[in-house]
Amino acid sequence: MKRNIFEGSSGKMEPFIRSDQYHFLKQQLRHIVQTNALVNDREMVRTVQGLAMDKMKDVFHGLTDLQKRLLEGMTELEDRTDMEMFEARILPLVHPFEMPEEGEVRSLFPHLSRVKTPVLGTGVDRRDLTYVSWFDPGLDRKFIVTYREGVLTGMEGSFTYSGRKNMCVICREHEYVGLFVTDATAYKRKGNYVCKDSITCNRNITDQKHLHKFMDDIKR
Structure with a gap:
């Protein structure tokens, strides 16, 4: 038996x-x-x-x-x-991702006055999420928000879809990606390729350190 x-x-x-x-x-x-x-x-x-x-x-x-x-x-x-x-x-x-409230999201991006809070689609399990990401067409910006040691943090930037597969810097898998670019300083822009579909990206993540490294590198 x-x-x-x-x-x-x-x-x-x-x-x-x-x-x-x-x-x-x-x-x-x-x-x-x-x-x-x-x-x-x-x-x-x-x-x-x-x-x-x-x-x-x-x-x-x-x-x-x-x-x-x-x-x-x-x-x-x-x-x-x-x-x-x-x-x-x-x-x-598995710890479910704690969705941030509107005030928390706005506090991450005080330079933007009309930041919308993310809304998960139907069928998305928050236990699959290491981060949340959404594109705001009104601002023409892509947002990425996550927790690091319990503290909410985030970044925003432009996003240009490439229309092809490449390695995503966050999940380290070959998926359909786009170029995420943000202002590291007043005179320097930095970017890298990330998944177009953040839910697929989240389900690929087996080590959150790649997301954290991307966020650190792009802000330097």
Whole structure:
């Protein structure tokens, strides 16, 4: 009989997983299940499982014993059904993105008088979001807002859609992108390619540090 991969991990648990960490876990789950399905060498399978655990330990810090046991269950996955069950188990433990209020958004961009607050489309799960982004046609500006260590921060700039795929500097995946450009100083403009579709971008993010680095670099 198949062992219960969630044995010992039940009980009330508060959210402790960021969106980018959740997407990282899903990436590792797919890799483990694909390896298990395609590779007959059990030593190779165990190696892949071990590497996934090592990567997980680099991503998560300060976990409780219960949280560790839950995440270690990823090495027990055998097939797609196991993977889907595991994903369903950890989804409620992902922190949802806290949508900023109108006053908070306006305070980030005091030089603009008519900043609109972002509105999420139907079917968007806030647990998928590391940041929110929207384009204001009235101002002809694209906005990017996120939290860094619990503090709301953001940037705005022009956005020119390229009409082709390239690597997004935020999610590090090849998607349809555009050039985001902002005024770093009164005399210097800086920019880079970011996803046209911010929801797709968010779902690709497995490490929020790329977003933070982009925001830091473009403001220098």
